[in-house]
Amino acid sequence: MPTTAPDPNTNPTANGLSRFRQFIYDNYDKTHGIFSDETESAWERRFQGHISVLRLTLPSNRTAPILDFGCGDGLLLAVAQSLGYSDLTGVDLSEALLQMAAKRSSAKLNHADGLEFLKANPDGAFEAIIAFDIFEHLTRPELLEVSREIARTLKPGGRLILRVPNGASPFSGNLLWSDLTHERPFTKMSCTQLLRPLGFEHIEVLEIGPVEVHGLKSGIQAALWHFFRAMTVLRIAAETGQLRGHILTVNLHIIAHKAAAPESF
Numbered sequence: 210m211p212t213t214a215p216d217p218n219t220n221p222t223a224n225g226l227s228r229f230r231q232f233i234y235d236n237y238d239k240t241h242g243i244f245s246d247e248t249e250s251a252w253e254r255r256f257q258g259h260i261s262v263l264r265l266t267l268p269s270n271r272t273a274p275i276l277d278f279g280c281g282d283g284l285l286l287a288v289a290q291s292l293g294y295s296d297l298t299g300v301d302l303s304e305a306l307l308q309m310a311a312k313r314s315s316a317k318l319n320h321a322d323g324l325e326f327l328k329a330n331p332d333g334a335f336e337a338i339i340a341f342d343i344f345e346h347l348t349r350p351e352l353l354e355v356s357r358e359i360a361r362t363l364k365p366g367g368r369l370i371l372r373v374p375n376g377a378s379p380f381s382g383n384l385l386w387s388d389l390t391h392e393r394p395f396t397k398m399s400c401t402q403l404l405r406p407l408g409f410e411h412i413e414v415l416e417i418g419p420v421e422v423h424g425l426k427s428g429i430q431a432a433l434w435h436f437f438r439a440m441t442v443l444r445i446a447a448e449t450g451q452l453r454g455h456i457l458t459v460n461l462h463i464i465a466h467k468a469a470a471p472e473s474f
Contacts, residue, residue, distance in 0.1 A: 230346070231302065233390050237281075238305040252284075252313075257427070259288045262417055266370045266464050272296055273336035278323050278359070279343040283310025290314045298335075300326045324351075327358035334362045341372040346390045352403060360407040363467045369409065371400070371463040379441065381459040397456070400463055409465040416456040 233240075263285065267275070271293045277285050280299030283306075289297055297316035300323050301307050307318050319326055323343070338359050347355060359369055374385045376394030385394050397414040404412060438457055446452045 226348075230390050233388075234302050235305075237303055238309070255284055256288060256291075259285060260292070262372075262462060263288050264292060265415070265417070266368075266462065267292070267294065268337050268368065270336065274298070274334065275337045275339065276300070276335045276362075277316070278327075278338055278340040280307075280310055280316075280318070282306045283313040283316065283318075285339055285341060286310060286316040287313040290316065324355055324358060327355070327362050330362050332361055333364040333367075336364050336367045337370060338363060338367070339370045341370075344371060344373050345385070345392060345394065346388075348392055356403055356407055360404075360409065360467060365467060366469045367467045369404070369463075369465045369467070371465070372460050373400070373463070375456060375459055375461045377455075378457050378459050380457070384459045395461060395463075397461070397463070400461075400465070404465045408468045410468050411464075411466040413464045414456060415462040415464070416458050417460075417462050 267273075267289060272295055274296045275289060275294055275298070277283075277289075277297070277299040280286055280301050281303070283299060286297050286299050287310075297314065298319070299307070299310060299316050300319040300321055301310070302320075302322060304320050307320055310316070310318055340359070344352060344355075363369065374381045374391070374394040376396045376399070381394055385391055397412070400414070401412050441457055442452060442455055445455060
């Protein structure tokens with residue numbers, strides 16, 4: 210049975226925003242092609258695209274408790290499991306996507322609001338928390354509340370691994386505005402403004418290319434990406450004089466390490 214659309218005359222209150230989001234999220238499996246295409250070849254393309262990212266960003270301890278905050282159809286959990294991680298938990302609002310996730314990994318899956326799930330967990334419950342394509346959906350007050358809870362539930366020395374739209378990229382507009390629930394892009398500076406006061410340090414921003422090379426097609430794609438990236442850097446340098454330090458991928462990958470000594474938030 211199709212989901213009933215929200216009343217367009219609803220006032221833009223927090224409750225109205227919540228209902229609107231839930232309507233969009235409940236239909237992700239129908240409106241997002243990456244979720245509706247359940248063929249093995251489509252899954253394999255997505256899977257290969259994340260192996261190098263998680264290999265680079267996850268902790269070395271394969272028994273570390275790891276949470277995928279907004280796990281969707283379980284892609285990142287499946288990749289982490291393939292890399293040998295065994296204590297994996299996922300939480301998501303979409304029951305349909307969680308049903309897909311259950312087919313792909315043995316992670317503990319929770320159908321819940323992510324913030325409420327965090328609040329139900331004790332201090333230091335996780336050694337790493339992954340939040341890919343999540344922070345851009347949150348309002349500023351929600352960002353602060355979610356980030357506080359992430360900081361609380363991470364162990365001292367634990368890490369938050371983010372993927373967010375890159376506000377410094379000239380090509381991120383289509384990604385940013387392709388979803389009606391997106392609020393904003395991010396830069397290293399805006400992430401630092403949010404996370405450092407909450408006890409995070411060593412905030413690393415990574416420029417990770419579009420794919421891991423695993424065949425001719427992906428090799429050509431990677432080569433073209435590097436070529437056009439170089440052309441974009443030259444164009445920026447012609448205006449600013451700056452050749453180094455640019456991060457131009459449409460997404461930012463960020464690792465924020467929680468301070469080893471506990472702090473008050």
